[in-house]
Amino acid sequence: xxxxxxxxxxxxxxxxxxxxxxxxxxxxxxxxxxxxxxxxxxxxxxxxxxxxxxxxxxxxxxxxxxxxxxxxxxxxxxxxxxxxxxxxxxxxxxxxxxxxxxxxxxxxxxxxxxxxxxxxxxxxxxxxxxxxxxxxxxxxxxxxxxxxxxxxxxxxxxxxxxxxxxxxxxxxxxxxxxxxxxxxxxxxxxxxxxxxxxxxxxxxxxxxxxxxxxxxxxxxxxxxxxxxxxxxxxxxxxxxxxxxxxxxxxxxxxxxxxxxxxxxxxxxxxxxxxxxxxx
Numbered sequence: 001x002x003x004x005x006x007x008x009x010x011x012x013x014x015x016x017x018x019x020x021x022x023x024x025x026x027x028x029x030x031x032x033x034x035x036x037x038x039x040x041x042x043x044x045x046x047x048x049x050x051x052x053x054x055x056x057x058x059x060x061x062x063x064x065x066x067x068x069x070x071x072x073x074x075x076x077x078x079x080x081x082x083x084x085x086x087x088x089x090x091x092x093x094x095x096x097x098x099x100x101x102x103x104x105x106x107x108x109x110x111x112x113x114x115x116x117x118x119x120x121x122x123x124x125x126x127x128x129x130x131x132x133x134x135x136x137x138x139x140x141x142x143x144x145x146x147x148x149x150x151x152x153x154x155x156x157x158x159x160x161x162x163x164x165x166x167x168x169x170x171x172x173x174x175x176x177x178x179x180x181x182x183x184x185x186x187x188x189x190x191x192x193x194x195x196x197x198x199x200x201x202x203x204x205x206x207x208x209x210x211x212x213x214x215x216x217x218x219x220x221x222x223x224x225x226x227x228x229x230x231x232x233x234x235x236x237x238x239x240x241x242x243x244x245x246x247x248x249x250x251x252x253x254x255x256x257x258x259x260x261x262x263x264x265x266x267x268x269x270x271x272x273x274x275x276x277x278x279x
Contacts (some may be wrong), residue, residue, distance in 0.1 A: 002051060009022070011032070026143065027043060032045070037057050037058075038143050039056075041054070104176070106174070109177065115175055116184070117167070118138065118171070120137050120138075121135065122165050122169070132152040132155055133150025136169075140261055145173075158188075158235075159248070186228060196229075196232060197221065197232065200235050201219070204240075213273075226256070226259065226261040226264075227256060237248055
């Protein structure tokens with residue numbers, strides 16, 4: 001009870017008077033015990049008159065009761081965390097175990113029952129920032145299957161060869177589950193391979209305009225025979241230093257043309273072309 005004119009204040013609980021104060025015309029705090037807990041009643045005077053009252057229990061003051069209470073709360077918290085954590089671990093173990101088993105089963109099925117079919121790719125850039133994706137479409141048993149890889153932070157490449165819309169690469173398709181598949185970006189379809197090899201040759205001739213006819217005929221196919229798309233990427237980026245292109249650069253190109261598989265492929269191609277009368 002708080003008299004609005006006299007300011008006299010009486011705090012009681014269950015008909016028991018806890019505190020009495022007189023002429024309370026400003027903001028004050030009153031502290032008292034109920035059983036073993038410290039209780040606080042705040043009287044706050046408003047800016048435009050009137051008062052607001054609030055009640056709270058003090059759990060911070062280091063009384064024996066609060067120490068025991070905190071110890072019990074910590075114990076229950078630890079037990080709750082352990083129980084919850086144990087349940088989460090069991091759930092995650094079951095989830096990832098099931099996921100791993102399913103992936104393993106699908107991978108084995110793809111390896112056993114897979115056949116290669118061509119897929120046409122489309123490169124999509126979203127927004128003004130580097131946000132790319134590779135969309136690809138393949139057809140199997142009269143049905144179309146469309147999928148997407150991304151988002152990618154860089155313009156997509158296979159090895160060091162930039163991908164272009166309309167390129168086709170092989171997809172390994174599970175004949176039992178056609179949506180179970182793997183896009184083989186290291187296996188371009190023959191038409192796409194021809195386009196890539198022509199692009200690489202053009203880049204080489206741009207850098208080496210005095211290349212002879214044997215080099216024009218044999219360099220690119222020999223690189224592909226020796227190292228696949230990695231070999232073509234070495235040629236395509238041969239003018240770049242390592243700090244600009246860490247994987248494919250001048251040094252990797254020199255290693256390629258000095259490597260035994262390339263030399264053997266180049267010599268065989270050279271002999272073949274000489275027999276055909278190419279200078």
